[in-house]
Amino acid sequence: MKLVTAIVRPERIDEVREALERFGVNGLTVSQANGYGQQRGYKEVYRGAEYNSDLLPKIRVEVLATDDLVDGIVDAIISGASTGQFGDGKIWTIEVYQAVRVRTGERGASAIS
Amino acid sequence: MNPVFFSVGLDVNPQTLDPGSTAWMLAASALVLLMTPGLAFFYGGLVRMKSVLNIMMMSFGAIGVVAVVWALWGYGLAFGPDTMGGFIGDPFANFGLSGLASVIGGKAPGLPDMVFIGFQATFAIITVALISGAVAERVRFGPWLLFAGLWVTIVYAPIAHWVWGGGLFGPTGIIGSKISALDFAGGTVVHMNAGMAGLMLAVVLGKRLGFMKDPNIKPHNLPFVMLGAGLLWFGWFGFNAGSELAADGIAALAWTNTLLATSAALLGWLLVERLRDGHATSLGAASGAVAGLVAVTPACGFVDPIGAIVIGVIAGAVCALAIGLKFKIGLDDSLDVVAVHFVGGLWGTLSLGFFAVPSAKTEGGLFYGGGLTQFWPQILTALMVTAWTAIMTTLIGLAIHKTVGMRVKEHEELAGIDITEHAETAYELAMVGGSFNPGEPQNGKTPLSSSGDQEASSNGKTDRMRSKAST
Known part of the structure; x- marks a missing residue:
């Protein structure tokens, strides 16, 4: 079992979700995140004073998957998130030790299918 | 003034109620009062999210204190019978507004004195509230209320008496009988006064922690700022057109000039921003509108519409340029009260020297055939008002600050003044954990402000708000 975590552009999250759905993923977690890589922050101006923000808003997508599906999930995320620019x-x-479906108490692969 | 405007009330006994003007002044007074909650939104959007309730409370607190002080002795000081050679009015002649309830025409033809009193109270209120922007995010609430009461008594009431109450600058005053300054709705009394008071109080109290370093010291809610600017503009029609104290042609002229100068100033500010910073901002539009409102305040009943447009566009540009000065001198005038209200008020006051239309009250400004005759009275009034408010505000500020203390403690400022002064937060961000004690509030201060061993939790709160603010 693996946890796939992706940081993507906020404006691409719908495409990512659709690509994952087409691939057959039927559950994921999305949260707001801030960060930077090669793409740096942006400038704001309030009453003539410049404010530089280092951190850009991003979306974090998390998907639990059995090992055989991981490569396909990663490809689906890339297909939805890629623009070819810095900041994609x-x-x-990462390896996941255990997963549990809270409602039924199922464990392992059947908890995330 | 243009004689065609003189139609209402002159051929009748001034003690006879003028229903039209009275109705307008009742409505105008309510409009002016709405400016202070509007200012609360304007200022509220400009501060960080951990200070929004406190800055709004400074406006609401000013309403509470100043209205009561006004009724008890403030009105008497400003508009009571002349005493001390025109320096102040007699506060004891009608203490608590006694004897004024049924007077008509005592202050303006056809108007009940009570509507004049209420109208003037709303002016005193917003003047005090304006000061709060210069010292945002760091003033203890109780001492602020004390300051409001002392300041309206010692600074505002005498100046209002000089300019509007028949004192020093009035037609029979020591100065006013020789030279006649123009201030239709309060460029000196309200705006230069509040602007200079804000500057001095900011000097007395010092700058916020992180001023000019912390990138998180920036406006947290620009839609609030736009809403506040809109409410201010709406209320300002009562402020300016109501200052005619009658429903007549001059009031209508003031109304239209209040529309035009404000619109021109909005454009002037945006033009400076576009050329200097590359973008026209929403904050610039809101700020430019307020700058125009300030500048046209002394002028609105004395200039023609073209004059108002020119006054406005210059006000927008000049205030936009003045706004960076605080960073050059390292003064934390937090919400730019000096650059907008002092500079805008000064320009509006001086602008009458150029743009005043000849009338019974003036030979006219430089561009209207009056030469520089109107210019010198304007400068003299501006200087006297500035000097009085600068000296007395400093003394009041120091007196409060050195005795009871006016600033919150460092860890309280970091944790956020909303939670330490008011035990509230504007926005529920966590929605997790805690406990609830209905009907049994813990007496006194919140745990966050009680002692040093709460530092950890107060810093935790700060960090949480900071990280949320940057999303």
């Missing part, structure tokens, strides 16, 4: 984000995958 990152995807990483």
Whole structure:
């Protein structure tokens, strides 16, 4: 079992979600995030005074998956999130020790299917 | 003044109620009062989210204190019978407004004195509230109320008496009998006065922690600022057109000039921003509108519409340029009260030297055939008002600050003045955990402000709000 975490552009989240749905993912978690990589922050001006923000708003997408689906999920996220510009984000995958469906108490692969 | 405007009330006994003018002045007074809650939104959007309730409470607190002080002795000081050679009015002649309830025409033909008293009370209220912007996010609430009461008594009431109450600058005053300054609705009494008071109080209290360093010290809600500017503009029609104290042609002229100068100033500010910073901002539009309102305040009943447009566009540009000065001198005039109200008020007051239309009250401004005759009275009044408010505000501020203390403690300022002064937060961000004690509030201060061992939790609150603010 793996946890796929992706940081994507806020304006691409709908495309990412659609691509994941087409691939067959039927559950995910989305949260707001702030950060920077090669794309840096932006400038705001209030009454002539410049404010530089280092952190850009991003969306974090998290998907739990069985090992066989991970590559397909990563490809789906890339297809939805990619624009070719700096700031498209990152995807990483980590090993998950256990997953439990709270309602039924199911564990392992059947908890996330 | 243009004689065609003189139609109402002159051929009748001034003690006979003029229903039309009375109705208009009742409505105008309510409009002016609405400016202070409007200002609360304007200022509220400009501060950080941890200070929005406190800055709005400074406006609401000013309403509470000043209205009561006004009725008890403030009105008497400003508009009571002349005493001390025109320096102040006699507060004891009608203490608590006694004996005034049924007087008609005592202050303006056909108007009940009570509507004049109420109208003037709303002016005193907003003048005090304006000062709060210069010292936002760091003043203890109780001492602020004390300041409001003392300031309206010692600073506002005498100046109002000089300019409007028949005192020093009045037609029979020591100065006014020789030279006649023009101030239709309060460029000196309200705006230069509040602007200079704000500057001195900011000097007395010092700057906020992180001023010119912390990138999070920036406006937290620009739609609030736009809403506040709109409410101010709406109320300002009562402020300016109501200052004619009658429903007549001059009031209508003041109304239209209040529309035109404000619109021109909005454009003037945006033009400076577009050229200097690259973008026309919503905050610039709101700020430019207020700058125009300030500048046209002394002028609105004395200039023609073209004059109002020119006064407005210059006000917008000049105030937009003045706004960076605080960073050059390191003065934390937090919400730019000096750049907008003092500078705008000064320009509006001086502008009458150029744009006043000849009338019974003036030979006219430089561009209207009067030479510089109107210019010198304007400068003299501006100087006297500035000097009085600068000296007395400093003394009042120091007196309160050195005795009871006017600033919140450092850890309270970091935690957020809303929670330490008022035990409230404007926005519920966490919605997790805690406990609830209905009917049994813990007496006194909130835990966050009680002692040093709460530092950790207060910093935790700050961090949480900071991280949320940057999303």
